Structures are given as C-alpha cells and as structure tokens.
Amino acid sequence: MPELPEVETVRRGLAGLIIDKKIRSVTNDWVKSFPNAKNDVDAFLIGAKITGVRRRAKVLLIDLDSEYTLVIHLKMTGQLVFRSNNDGERFGAGHPSDSLVGRLPDKSTRVTIDLGDSKLFFNDQRKFGWMRLVTSIEVPNIDFMKKLGPEPLSDDFTSQMFAERLKRRPNAVVKAALLDQTVIAGVGNIYADESLFAAKIHPSTRVRDLSDKKLIVLFNELKKILLLSIEKGGSTDKNYVDAEGKRGSYLTFAQVFRKNGQPCPRCGTIIEKSKVAGRGTHVCPVCQKPVKGLQ
DNA sequence: CACTTGACCTGTCCGC
C-alpha cells in the first residue's frame, strides 16, 4: 500500500512526535513482523533515545542513539501510528470518535513500542510488513537498500537520468520498469498508473518504443504527482493512515486509479481496468493508445 | 540474463 508519498507523510508526522523520546519496552505479537533476537532488542533498542526519522524509497528509518536504526517496511497494509497516553483517555474504547488511534491496539497490532508518555503501534493486517533492528552503519549495506534506484524527488536526479535508467530495461513494459525499485525508488501501483495517464502512455508499451521526449514527460508528470500527493497526505484506499491515524486525501485527485467505469477526466471515454505487469491497471483507452502490435 | 509468475497473509466483496 504505502508508496513514496505515504511513507514520506508518515515520516514527517513521526519526526514531530517521537524524536528525543526514549524506548521503554517493546512487545511483539507476530515474530515475522520483528524477527530480531530478544538479546539484541534488549541491548540496543530498549533504553535507546530516538534521534531522527528518515525515509529511503518506501522504507522508514528510525535512528537511535545506540548507533542502531529501526528499518521499517509497511508493504501493503502496514501502519505506524503514534498515540500519547492522554489521547488514549480522550478516545478510549466506546468513545463516539471513530478514530483509529482510539481503538489501538487492535487485532492487527503486531508490535507495540512503549515510549513512556506514549506508544507507537505497528499495525499490519496482512503481515507482509516488517521491522528490523540494524546497526546504523550497516543500513545502506542491507541487500534491499543497496539495490534501490535513485529518489525521484532528489534535486540532483534529472529527467535525462530517469530516461537513461528506464532504458536499461528496453524489453520491459513501461509499467513494470516504473515499479522496479532498482530502476527508480518509491513508485508503486497508484503513482505508476497516474503518471502514465498524465503522460498519455499506455502501461504495456515497451520501454524501447518510447522516445526520450516521452520518457522526460513521464518523469515530469511523476514528480508533479508525487509532490501533490505528499501535499495531500498520501492516498488512502483502505488501510493507509499517517502517524496520527489520519487518512490521506490524494485519491480524490486521482484521474484513473480506481476510476474504472467512470469517464476519463480528459476525454470522457470510460476508464478500463486490466492487468499489466501482474498488477491491476487503470487506463483511458483513448488517451493512452496501445502501441501497435502489442496486446 | 531478462522477464513473468507465485508465494507470503488477512479481509472484503461479488456472484451463486
């Protein structure tokens, strides 16, 4: 679920809530969600102070003064929600507020981090997400981190560089290349569909059939969309919430994602849903003409 | 090697 804008929204929220707090205790209700050995957790997590919250691709990094870092991937349904003990009183069970925060922990809570005056809940319905405690210096050397492509929003990453990287996968369909985290980091299904629509490119076009000019348009649209989504607090379809349990509003601005059966905002043609690169894919069949010879 | 498919999980929705 959470893609770059959602993880960035969580990061910003957490940074304002948990920095300088000290970790008092941790409970882990699903081993795979946080598989570190208890010894290491006791030695390097319990008692450590949080010094910073960073993001790389779709990964959150919570730095500790023990020289360790909590590396967290929310995958499809992960949530990282903060609740101060006072909020718990205000929104306790049975309170008319429908706030997620008020109902935590719940049956999807996998890990609870006690921060003394507050708690951080790692909720994850489908259990695909994970967190790991790693020495801070090793973080860039984790296999997953090492292979990641550049951040699309970093200042020194240009549209030419983007085109060049995509073209390393000439035979891939362009949507698969966009979703490939080693080509470019942080793009998932929502922003792949939205940026391809904005650039008027059919998702199953082979990269080799796209001109540099087209690829540059795609990159510029992608950046605009990612920035807009961050401004709107990300996309909430079902599960995603920010650090305070609030939903994101980007999907009200989405042009095609989950809009199948509705008219294209550009030309009025009904938007279709199909499968491309193994993922549900939303397309305006008129604005995004399939390249001849491809299905 | 490059690319595609299935597995990891739970919950929800849709058709019979």
Add this chain to the structure above:
DNA sequence: TGCGGACAGGTCAAGT
C-alpha cells in the same frame, strides 16, 4: 445468509 473464489497499494524466490 452462506460459501467459494478473486482480489488488494509490495517484494522476493522460483520458474520460463
């Protein structure tokens, strides 16, 4: 109302 199957925003391993 109940039940089976398809599907869901991500990534890795295994298959072609």
